[in-house]
Amino acid sequence: xxxxxxxxxxxxxxxxxxxxxxxxxxxxxxxxxxxxxxxxxxxxxxxxxxxxxxxxxxxxxxxxxxxxxxxxxxxxxxxxxxxxxxxxxxxxxxxxxxxxxxxxxxxxxxxxxxxxxxxxxxxxxxxxxxxxxxxxxxxxxxxxxxxxxxxxxxxxxxxxxxxxxxxxxxxxxxxxxxxxxxxxxxxxxxxxxxxxxxxxxxxxxxxxxxxxxxxxxxxxxxxxxxxxxxxxxxxxxxxxxxxxxxxxxxxxxxxxxxxxxxxxxxxxxxxxxxxxxxxxxxxxxxxxxxxxxxxxxxxxxxxxxxxxxxxxxxxxxxxxxxxxxxxxxxxxxxxxxxxxxxxxxxxxxxxxxxxxxxxxxxxxxxxxxxxxxxxxxxxxxxxxxxxxx
Numbered sequence: 598x599x600x601x602x603x604x605x606x607x608x609x610x611x612x613x614x615x616x617x618x619x620x621x622x623x624x625x626x627x628x629x630x631x632x633x634x635x636x637x638x639x640x641x642x643x644x645x646x647x648x649x650x651x652x653x654x655x656x657x658x659x660x661x662x663x664x665x666x667x668x669x670x671x672x673x674x675x676x677x678x679x680x681x682x683x684x685x686x687x688x689x690x691x692x693x694x695x696x697x698x699x700x701x702x703x704x705x706x707x708x709x710x711x712x713x714x715x716x717x718x719x720x721x722x723x724x725x726x727x728x729x730x731x732x733x734x735x736x737x738x739x740x741x742x743x744x745x746x747x748x749x750x751x752x753x754x755x756x757x758x759x760x761x762x763x764x765x766x767x768x769x770x771x772x773x774x775x776x777x778x779x780x781x782x783x784x785x786x787x788x789x790x791x792x793x794x795x796x797x798x799x800x801x802x803x804x805x806x807x808x809x810x811x812x813x814x815x816x817x818x819x820x821x822x823x824x825x826x827x828x829x830x831x832x833x834x835x836x837x838x839x840x841x842x843x844x845x846x847x848x849x850x851x852x853x854x855x856x857x858x859x860x861x862x863x864x865x866x867x868x869x870x871x872x873x874x875x876x877x878x879x880x881x882x883x884x885x886x887x888x889x890x891x892x893x894x895x896x897x898x899x900x901x902x903x904x905x906x907x908x909x910x911x912x913x914x915x916x917x918x919x920x921x922x923x924x925x926x927x928x929x930x931x932x933x934x935x936x937x938x939x940x941x942x943x944x945x946x947x948x949x950x951x952x953x954x955x956x957x958x959x960x961x962x963x964x965x966x967x968x969x970x971x972x973x974x975x976x977x978x979x980x981x982x983x984x985x986x
Contacts, residue, residue: 636944636984636985636986637944637945637946637947637952637967637982637983637984638982638983638984638985639947639967639969639980639982640659640661640675640680640681640964640980640981640982640983641680641681641980641981642663642664642681642978642980642981643663643664643665643666643671643673643681643683644664644665644666644667645663645664645665645666645668645669645670646664646978647663647664647966647978647979647980648661648662648663648664648673648681648966648979648980648981649661649662649663649955649965649966649979649981650675650955650956650964650965650966650981650982650983651694651695651696651955651956651964652694652695652696652697652955652956652964653697653956653957653958653962653963653964653983654697654698654699654701654958655699655958655959655960656676656699656701657676657677657958657960657962657983657985658674658675658676658677658697658701659674659675659697659964659981659983660672660673660674660675660694660695660696660697660703660705661673661675661694661964661981662692662693662694662705663681663683663981665683669690669691669710670691670692670693671683671684671685671686671691671692672684672685672692672693672694672703672705672707672720672722673694673981674694674697674701674703674722675981675983676701681981684703684722684728685727685728686707686728687707687718687720687728687730688707689707689708689709689718690708690709690710690711691707691708691709691710692705692706692707692708692720692728693705693706693707693708695741695742695743695744696741696742696743696744697744698744698745698746698748699746700723700746700748701723701724702721702722702723702744702748703721703722703744704719704720704721704722704741704742704743704744704750704752705719705720705722705741706718706719706720706739706740706741706752707720707728715737716737716738717737717738717739717740718730718731718733718739719731719733719739719740719741719750719752719754719766720741721741721744721748721750721766723748731750731752731766731771731772732766732771732772733754733755733772734754734755734756734757734762734764734772734774735754735755735756735757735758736754736755736756736757736759736761737755738754738755738761739752739753739754739755739764740752740753740754741766742785742786742787743785743786743787743788744788745788745789745790745792746790747767747790747792748767748768749765749766749767749768749788749792750765750766750767750788751763751764751765751766751785751786751787751788751794751796752764752766752785753783753784753785754772754774756774760781760782761782761783761784762774762775762776762777762782762783763775763776763783763784763785763794763796763798763810764785765785765788765792765794765810775794775796775810775816776815776816777798777799777816778798778799778800778801778806778808778816778818779799779800779801780798780799780800780801780802780803781799782798782799782805783796783797783798783799783808783816784796784797784798785810786829786830786831787829787830787831787832787838788832789832789833789834789835789836790834791811791834791836792811792812793809793810793811793832793836794809794810794811794832795807795808795809795810795829795830795831795832795838795840796808796810796829797827797828797829797840798816798818800818804825804826805826805827805828806818806819806820806821806826806827807819807820807827807828807829807838807840807842807851807853808829809829809832809836809838809853809855819838819840819853819859819860820859820860821842821860822842822849822851822860822862823842823844824842824843824844824849825843825844826842826843827840827841827842827851827860828840828841828842829853830867830868831867831869831870832870833870833871833872833874834872835855835872835874836854836855837852837853837854837855837870837874838852838853838870839851839852839853839863839867839869839870839876839878840853840867841866841867842860848862848864848865848866848880849862849866850862850863850864850865850866850867850876850878851863851867852867852870852874852876852891854874863876863878863891863897864880864897865878865879865880865889865891865897866878866879866880867891868910868911868912868913868922869911869912869913869914870914871914871915871916871918872916873916873918874892874893875890875891875892875914875918876890876891876892876914877889877890877891877911877913877914877920877922878891878911879909879910879911880897880899882899885908886908886909886910887899887900887901887909888900888901888909888910888911888920888922888924888935888941889911890911890914890918890920890935892918900920900935900940900941901924901941908924908925908926909922909923909924909925909933909941910922910923910924911935912954912955912956913954913955913956913957914957915957915958915959915961916959917936917959917961918936918937919934919935919936919957919961920934920935920936920957921933921934921935921954921955921956921957921963921965922935922954923952923953923954923965924941924943929950929951930951930952930953931943931944931945931946931951931952931953932944932945932952932953932954932963932965932967932982932984933954934954934957934961934963934984934986936961944963944984945967946967946968947967947968947969947980947982948968948969948970949967949968949969949970949971949977949979950968950977951967951968951979952965952966952967952968952982953965953966953967960985960986961985961986962983962984962985962986963983963984964981964982964983964984965981965982966979966980966981966982967979967980967982
C-alpha cells in the first residue's frame, strides 16, 4: 500500500495546515450522511487495552499497532484465518506498523520507549522470514513509511553526520540513499509498483520541494504552485502525485502528472489518490471542513454540503472510487464509507462513542479504530476494527 495514512480527523486537518489556485470546476454537493451501518468486527488486541488498524490489503489482512500485556506496543498483522499476530521488535521495547502490501508483508519501525526521540530501526516483516532489519544510512534513526507489491520499501534515515535522507530498500539491493535536491534533508512518503518514489527534499536555498524519484532519472524537482515550497504526500500506480504547496494553506493542494501538465492546482487539501487519478481531500468552507472528491472529468465535488453541520475528512480511496474517512456530527467522531450509489454511510462503533477510519481496500473493506463501551470506572478502550460491506 502507498501512503502513510492520517486516521484521526483532527490529525487530517492539523497535519495539512502545518504543511501548507482553485480548480476551475465548480464544487457541487453529491450526498448526505445515511443511517448507521452494521458490519464492524472487533480485531482485539495483543493483551493490552488499545489497538489501531492502519492499513488493509485486498485479501482483508490488516496491519496495525496494539498495546501488549506488559504495557508496551507492538506492530501486528491480522488475518481472517489466524487472527491478530504479534510481529515483535528488533531488540527494542516497541514497534509500530506503517503499511501492508498485497502479499501480507508489513513495514514499519521498532524503537525504545525511552528516550522518546531515541533510535529507530525500520523493518520488513514477512510470514516466512519474520522481522528483518532494513539497515540504515549511517545514523541511528531509520523509519519506513510505505511498501509496494514487489517488496520495495521507502522511508527516511539519518546519515552518519546527522542529516536525514530518503531511502529505497529492495530485497536484492538493500538500502539505498536517494539523495536530495541540493539541500541537506529529504523524506520519502510513497512508492508505487513501478518503483517510483515520492516525497519532499530541501533545495540549495533551504526550501522544501516535492520530488519524484525513478530508477532511470533519479530525483526530479516537481516545483511549486505560486509559493516558495511544496510537499508530496502520495503517488499512484501511474506516477501521479498529490501534495500541498503554500502559501494558501486552505487551497494549496496539487496534482502532479508525468505528462507536460506538471503541477496542477486542486483548490483543496488532498489526502489520497487512486490508480485512476481520482483525488479525495478536504476544503474549508463556511466555517467547517468539507469532504471533497476530484476527478479529471468532473472537477471538484463536495460529498456533503457545508450547511449539513457535519465536519468530514476522507483519508483513503480505492480504484472503485469508494472512500473511507471520519466525520464529526454533534461533537462525535465516526468512521464512514462513501460510494456513488449509497452516499456516506456511518460505520458505527464497537459499542462506545467514537470511531475513525484509516484505510479502505478494493473490496470496500475499511479498517481503523473504534471505542468499546465504558467500564464501571468510566474508562473506554479502543480496538482495531474491520468493517465489511
